[in-house]
Amino acid sequence: MATKLLKEIRREIEIDGEPFTVAISPIGVKLTRKRFRSGRALSWRALWQSGEDEQQRSIPQSAEPGARAGNP
DSSP: OOOOOOSOEEEEEEETTEEEEEEEOSSEEEEEETTOSOEEEEEHHHHHHHHHHHHHHHSOGGGSTTOOTTOO
16 A cells, blocks of 8 residues: 655755755646756646647547447
């Protein structure tokens, strides 16, 4: 069973040799370059919705609900 996320967790990572801080919180995730204040944040809802949008774009027209196989 997973542990519920109640407060922010911070971890350091490296991207192309540069240190970054990843902050994971109940609100979302934020990636900030070390020693800088501003970074890029993404809410969990926005992350989920962007994944759903990608899935809908990748579904072929013929696979949409209501489409029948073999009928033009």
